[in-house]
Amino acid sequence: MTESLLCYILVMSTPENTPRVAVTAEDFRQALTEVQEKIAAAAQRAGRDAREVRLLPVSKTVPEERIRAAHAAGIEQFGENKVQEAQDKAAAMADLGIHWAIIGPLQSNKTREVAEFAHEFQALDRIRIARRLDTQLKEYNRTLDVYVQVNVSGEETKSGLEPGEVEEFLEQLVGFSALNVKGLMTMALHTNDEAVIRQNFSALRSLRDELLDRRPELIGEGGLSMGMTNDYEIAIEEGATVVRVGTAIFGERDYSK
Ligand SMILES: *Cc1c(COP(=O)(O)O)cnc(C)c1O
Numbered sequence: 001m002t003e004s005l006l007c008y009i010l011v012m013s014t015p016e017n018t019p020r021v022a023v024t025a026e027d028f029r030q031a032l033t034e035v036q037e038k039i040a041a042a043a044q045r046a047g048r049d050a051r052e053v054r055l056l057p058v059s060k061t062v063p064e065e066r067i068r069a070a071h072a073a074g075i076e077q078f079g080e081n082k083v084q085e086a087q088d089k090a091a092a093m094a095d096l097g098i099h100w101a102i103i104g105p106l107q108s109n110k111t112r113e114v115a116e117f118a119h120e121f122q123a124l125d126r127i128r129i130a131r132r133l134d135t136q137l138k139e140y141n142r143t144l145d146v147y148v149q150v151n152v153s154g155e156e157t158k159s160g161l162e163p164g165e166v167e168e169f170l171e172q173l174v175g176f177s178a179l180n181v182k183g184l185m186t187m188a189l190h191t192n193d194e195a196v197i198r199q200n201f202s203a204l205r206s207l208r209d210e211l212l213d214r215r216p217e218l219i220g221e222g223g224l225s226m227g228m229t230n231d232y233e234i235a236i237e238e239g240a241t242v243v244r245v246g247t248a249i250f251g252e253r254d255y256s257k
Contacts, residue, residue: 021251023066028073031249035232039243042236053236056101056225058246060085061253064092070249071096079103079122079244083110090117103185103244105149105159112136115144122147122185122225122244125161127172130179137178144178147185147225147242152203155189163207170211170218183223183241184208188231197231201238208239 022028035055043050058079059067067078067089076097080086081104090100101120106129114121115136124130124146137144148169151160161169166184173181184207188200204226212222225242227235232243247253 023069025069025072028070032073035245035248038233039236042233046237052241054242056242056244057249058244059250061255062250064089067093077101083113087113087117108132115140115142118144120145123149123159125149125159130173130176134176134178143180145180145182147183149185150204152186152200153189158187160186166207167211167215181220183220185225194234198234198238201226201235205239
């Protein structure tokens with residue numbers, strides 16, 4: 001089947017409102033433009049400079065050919081939530097010089113892989129993991145940008161520290177010189193209630209502001225990684241400096257493989 005025919009079938013079979021699956025570099029250029037316009041509009045509504053917001057495209061489940069097409073459209077950083085999948089992709093696309101961000105929770109038996117190839121880890125919430133990463137990174141003469149994950153929604157199932165635990169955790173990270181603390185990361189409650197989502201994001205910003213004020217030495221540049229396809233515009237209005245966007249760029253994920 002030719003690529004254009006495949007594309008046609010995907011488009012025709014996609015219900016309205018679900019982002020269509022991006023396949024070609026041209027698809028990715030279009031999707032990127034749309035997302036960047038929304039980022040710019042959200043930043044403007046909040047009186048912010050859109051250049052303060054970094055777009056991290058999330059490529060979990062997306063196969064190599066489509067990541068290569070996305071790269072050809074100018075995407076140079078990708079977020080992945082599974083270490084094995086990310087490592088396989090990094091090896092297969094070593095020629096592209098991609099910046100790989102691990103955005104999902106990490107088991108301690110996977111820290112070595114992350115230390116070896118990843119550039120960023122956004123879901124740090126355990127000292128044991130931080131210690132292993134620090135030791136292993138030093139073996140490879142590498143460093144890793146990290147965001148500390150915070151559970152602001154109070155959902156039992158969500159990973160991340162309680163807001164009240166963050167300061168002490170950051171104090172412990174000071175000793176790990178291979179970890180560059182960039183800021184805080186969160187996921188809002190999975191809900192359609194915009195007020196609740198907004199309140200989750202503003203809680204993370206308040207925590208960041210308070211730490212920047214009292215303990216600026218602990219929190220790096222005080223970045224805020226928050227917002228996904230369904231809520232990144234709200235996140236930007238509430239101060240996000242990194243938005244992690246999958247579906248709006250790549251289209252619906254196919255978990256069947
Ligand atoms: C999958 C994922 C995203 C992106 O989700 P979309 O809704 O597809 O934008 C963002 N952050 C994390 C931690 C994820 O696992």
